[in-house]
Amino acid sequence: MSALSSTAQRSDPVPPHLAELVGELVGELGPRVLLDPAQLAEHSRDASRAQPVGAALAVVAATCTDDVSAALRWASRHRVKVSVRGAGSGLAGGAVAYPDGLVISTAAMRRIVHLDPEAMLVDVEAGVVTADVDAAAAEHGLMYAPDPASHRWSTIGGNIATNAGGLRCVRHGVTADHVAALEVVLASGDVIRTGARTRKDVVGYDLTRLFVGSEGTLGVVTGATLRLRPRPTGPERTFRAVFGSLVDAGRAVTALAASGARPEVLELMDRASALAVEAHHPTGLDLRDSAAVLVGQFLGRNAEQDARTAESVCRAHGVQRVEVAQSDDLLEARRVAGRVLSAAGLRVSCDVGVPVPRLAEMFTAIAQISAEEGVLMPTFAHAGDGNLHPSVIVDGDDDAGRAHAEHVLDRVADAALALGGTISGEHGVGSLKRHALPRQLDDATHAAHRLVKDAFDPLGILTPQRAV
Amino acid sequence: MSALSSTAQRSDPVPPHLAELVGELVGELGPRVLLDPAQLAEHSRDASRAQPVGAALAVVAATCTDDVSAALRWASRHRVKVSVRGAGSGLAGGAVAYPDGLVISTAAMRRIVHLDPEAMLVDVEAGVVTADVDAAAAEHGLMYAPDPASHRWSTIGGNIATNAGGLRCVRHGVTADHVAALEVVLASGDVIRTGARTRKDVVGYDLTRLFVGSEGTLGVVTGATLRLRPRPTGPERTFRAVFGSLVDAGRAVTALAASGARPEVLELMDRASALAVEAHHPTGLDLRDSAAVLVGQFLGRNAEQDARTAESVCRAHGVQRVEVAQSDDLLEARRVAGRVLSAAGLRVSCDVGVPVPRLAEMFTAIAQISAEEGVLMPTFAHAGDGNLHPSVIVDGDDDAGRAHAEHVLDRVADAALALGGTISGEHGVGSLKRHALPRQLDDATHAAHRLVKDAFDPLGILTPQRAV
Numbered sequence: 001m002s003a004l005s006s007t008a009q010r011s012d013p014v015p016p017h018l019a020e021l022v023g024e025l026v027g028e029l030g031p032r033v034l035l036d037p038a039q040l041a042e043h044s045r046d047a048s049r050a051q052p053v054g055a056a057l058a059v060v061a062a063t064c065t066d067d068v069s070a071a072l073r074w075a076s077r078h079r080v081k082v083s084v085r086g087a088g089s090g091l092a093g094g095a096v097a098y099p100d101g102l103v104i105s106t107a108a109m110r111r112i113v114h115l116d117p118e119a120m121l122v123d124v125e126a127g128v129v130t131a132d133v134d135a136a137a138a139e140h141g142l143m144y145a146p147d148p149a150s151h152r153w154s155t156i157g158g159n160i161a162t163n164a165g166g167l168r169c170v171r172h173g174v175t176a177d178h179v180a181a182l183e184v185v186l187a188s189g190d191v192i193r194t195g196a197r198t199r200k201d202v203v204g205y206d207l208t209r210l211f212v213g214s215e216g217t218l219g220v221v222t223g224a225t226l227r228l229r230p231r232p233t234g235p236e237r238t239f240r241a242v243f244g245s246l247v248d249a250g251r252a253v254t255a256l257a258a259s260g261a262r263p264e265v266l267e268l269m270d271r272a273s274a275l276a277v278e279a280h281h282p283t284g285l286d287l288r289d290s291a292a293v294l295v296g297q298f299l300g301r302n303a304e305q306d307a308r309t310a311e312s313v314c315r316a317h318g319v320q321r322v323e324v325a326q327s328d329d330l331l332e333a334r335r336v337a338g339r340v341l342s343a344a345g346l347r348v349s350c351d352v353g354v355p356v357p358r359l360a361e362m363f364t365a366i367a368q369i370s371a372e373e374g375v376l377m378p379t380f381a382h383a384g385d386g387n388l389h390p391s392v393i394v395d396g397d398d399d400a401g402r403a404h405a406e407h408v409l410d411r412v413a414d415a416a417l418a419l420g421g422t423i424s425g426e427h428g429v430g431s432l433k434r435h436a437l438p439r440q441l442d443d444a445t446h447a448a449h450r451l452v453k454d455a456f457d458p459l460g461i462l463t464p465q466r467a468v
Numbered sequence: 469m470s471a472l473s474s475t476a477q478r479s480d481p482v483p484p485h486l487a488e489l490v491g492e493l494v495g496e497l498g499p500r501v502l503l504d505p506a507q508l509a510e511h512s513r514d515a516s517r518a519q520p521v522g523a524a525l526a527v528v529a530a531t532c533t534d535d536v537s538a539a540l541r542w543a544s545r546h547r548v549k550v551s552v553r554g555a556g557s558g559l560a561g562g563a564v565a566y567p568d569g570l571v572i573s574t575a576a577m578r579r580i581v582h583l584d585p586e587a588m589l590v591d592v593e594a595g596v597v598t599a600d601v602d603a604a605a606a607e608h609g610l611m612y613a614p615d616p617a618s619h620r621w622s623t624i625g626g627n628i629a630t631n632a633g634g635l636r637c638v639r640h641g642v643t644a645d646h647v648a649a650l651e652v653v654l655a656s657g658d659v660i661r662t663g664a665r666t667r668k669d670v671v672g673y674d675l676t677r678l679f680v681g682s683e684g685t686l687g688v689v690t691g692a693t694l695r696l697r698p699r700p701t702g703p704e705r706t707f708r709a710v711f712g713s714l715v716d717a718g719r720a721v722t723a724l725a726a727s728g729a730r731p732e733v734l735e736l737m738d739r740a741s742a743l744a745v746e747a748h749h750p751t752g753l754d755l756r757d758s759a760a761v762l763v764g765q766f767l768g769r770n771a772e773q774d775a776r777t778a779e780s781v782c783r784a785h786g787v788q789r790v791e792v793a794q795s796d797d798l799l800e801a802r803r804v805a806g807r808v809l810s811a812a813g814l815r816v817s818c819d820v821g822v823p824v825p826r827l828a829e830m831f832t833a834i835a836q837i838s839a840e841e842g843v844l845m846p847t848f849a850h851a852g853d854g855n856l857h858p859s860v861i862v863d864g865d866d867d868a869g870r871a872h873a874e875h876v877l878d879r880v881a882d883a884a885l886a887l888g889g890t891i892s893g894e895h896g897v898g899s900l901k902r903h904a905l906p907r908q909l910d911d912a913t914h915a916a917h918r919l920v921k922d923a924f925d926p927l928g929i930l931t932p933q934r935a936v
Contacts (some may be wrong), residue, residue, distance in 0.1 A: 118825040192913040198821035200893040209677035353666035357586040425668040455923035
């Protein structure tokens with residue numbers, strides 16, 4: 001936090017012309033405008049390693065759509081740069097404050113407005129916590145499927161901004177697949193309503209999908225209509241399989257995808273991740289001669305049959321040891337992996353994706369980079385989606401180490417692209433990966449993104465210089 | 469065809485300044501430029517009732533992306549309006565030619581470039597026929613799920629342009645859910661590549677989804693990477709249930725959606741449709757005292773159990789008669805419904821959607837409009853998606869009758885909107901429904917659509933004045 005305080009808190013007073021602007025904003029929004037330096041600092045960064053380079057002018061803690069609209073009209077009028085945040089759990093630096101910029105927070109907009117169990121839709125404000133939506137759905141035997149690791153504190157607005165993923169994506173899809181309609185405030189302050197309450201709708205462009213994943217660069221999402229599903233009931237089976245080779249593990253994942261078995265969760269940990277987790281959270285896992293651990297969960301009426309399919313697929317692909325259980329226990333190690341690795345040192349983590357059949361090659365490429373660069377790189381993956389999270393463990397405050405880690409992760413991104421992959425599967429581009437965008441998008445395609453950005457934000461005030 | 473010939477064929481010669489432009493195009497694209505009046509006429513309309521109001525200048529029968537690019541550069545240079553077509557099976561007038569406009573056809577681009585069974589992806593050119601993709605997938609135990617009624621002749625490019633639906637959507641989603649990546653030629657002639665080959669990708673905006681369903685107004689899709697799925701195997705069960713009340717049938721559909729049973733197909737026919745189909749295609753269906761017939765199909769390992777669930781859900785909701793079979797036979801009546809109704813007279817058909825629990829109310833609203841307007845309106849629906857296709861049967865060449873039918877369908881659209889629905893679930897807006905757009909989209913939201921349109925097509929040459 002020392003780095004934060006030194007950059008995001010202002011040492012000099014706010015210059016008079018800026019103070020006048022802030023006064024105007026306070027005149028419009030009163031106590032929803034936060035000006036206390038500690039509050040500004042608290043709202044100035046996200047959960048990534050990206051750091052604000054200067055203090056924001058003010059935070060608008062919006063309580064309703066009109067507050068957001070007023071804030072954006074003010075920002076447009078005065079050409080003030082705006083960052084947008086929910087819980088600040090983003091991992092790509094998308095919500096970091098701009099120097100002398102405005103922060104709009106939708107975290108106080110946390111009403112679940114209406115849940116319609118028959119239509120399996122729920123209308124929420126943007127600041128509702130993800131897990132709270134799922135809990136409300138559960139009362140009706142329904143589920144809100146997306147479950148990013150941060151789901152207990154991240155907001156729906158943030159999930160939508162980043163098109164958040166999670167463990168259950170392999171079965172149920174990403175956040176975008178569960179958003180039926182949006183209320184969005186444009187940079188101009190105008191409020192639009194995208195999408196529909198129907199399952200199918202082809203009227204106009206799919207602006208809903210355009211805003212999902214746009215990382216605050218096209219508008220501020222203030223409300224959403226989310227799709228719910230029947231909550232899986234019945235038996236639960238988990239399996240855990242230890243492989244002596246990454247290639248075998250990768251082939252097992254591909255074969256499982258083709259088998260018709262439908263895992264609710266399917267995760268792959270390399271040896272370094274598995275060892276670190278087992279050391280911290282012992283489960284009796286035998287990792288001798290292991291290269292990778294595959295864990296999966298099946299829920300519902302086909303759980304037993306699918307778990308047996310998974311077991312035999314693993315056996316057909318050279319598994320060393322495989323076990324099946326009737327509880328969630330075997331998954332627990334995977335669930336704590338992120339925390340355990342963070343505790344092991346400063347963890348510079350990353351998020352890349354490859355087509356599922358290239359998963360083993362990507363793990364192998366990471367191992368090679370790790371060896372060549374002389375850094376420890378534990379990696380786990382949402383295997384069923386081909387989405388990997390390699391980390392580089394570096395010493396705490398070592399600037400050279402951090403710079404080296406960034407270089408290493410750039411090599412990882414290049415390796416993913418070489419395998420037909422993506423530089424981000426679920427965390428977003430934000431500020432941390434924007435430099436790498438031209439490696440994935442050719443010039444004409446990148447220019448097409450900028451056409452959209454410029455159309456919605458002609459003044460360039462909304463999360464500028466990020467994401468696209 | 470008489471109306472077509474009189475409007476889409478030119479009686480006077482092409483004026484010299486236009487002839488010069490055409491000469492330039494022929495110089496660039498040679499025999500891919502079609503100029504024969506019969507060919508122009510053939511490429512000037514779609515499968516809807518929309519009529520061209522004047523003859524096109526030329527058709528470019530593109531054989532590759534470069535052809536499309538050259539054609540669009542030419543059109544941009546000379547401000548020539550462009551319509552785009554695959555098989556011409558569209559139902560909303562989106563592909564109808566513009567007077568003195570250019571038609572770009574991608575129908576000759578019909579290569580299946582590469583099918584990767586492990587990644588479950590297939591790269592195709594835009595002109596590939598939908599059913600051919602599914603057939604190619606079947607060779608590997610896979611399926612391409614979207615199956616619009618036209619799937620035996622419609623092209624993937626057209627399916628993408630309209631975000632086509634079909635019977636299997638209730639289980640597998642619409643076309644957009646199966647498109648991983650696109651190659652698109654912009655109005656400028658620039659070629660962009662959207663999306664990725666991964667299951668998850670959050671780099672940049674979701675331009676893939678933006679182009680899917682954009683009805684040729686933002687660019688010309690020339691290639692696509694489509695997602696395949698494991699082909700369902702194992703048992704097949706169909707069921708057919710006759711209800712004495714639309715309300716009961718609608719409640720049964722809602723209850724079935726909540727039951728966790730996963731129909732591959734779930735269709736509802738009102739009494740008028742069912743009677744017309746049964747008269748033409750007798751299946752021994754007893755329609756005495758009936759108000760609606762619900763038919764469904766289940767495939768795979770849960771088919772038997774799900775069919776029994778469907779049966780008991782129907783019994784719990786006042787069904788008159790319900791039968792379960794082990795073959796496709798009970799669905800056949802639904803499959804021929806469109807053809808049978810067309811044979812019954814000029815069929816002015818429509819496409820609206822409502823939230824599933826409002827299905828019965830929408831059928832009732834249609835019945836009321838039918839009674840008030842004194843027209844026969846047989847209606848069937850993709851019940852599981854809440855997507856209805858009411859038709860108005862009018863006398864063949866009766867202009868007043870057609871105008872009245874349009875008025876009736878506008879009332880239907882209003883009724884769908886009043887129930888929280890959409891004026892188009894799967895056919896698109898095209899030219900036929902554009903007048904109704906402001907009833908669904910408020911001014912600010914409509915303006916946001918125009919921002920996108922203007923960004924991609926600043927000269928207004930690409931399918932102008934349609935869709936948005």
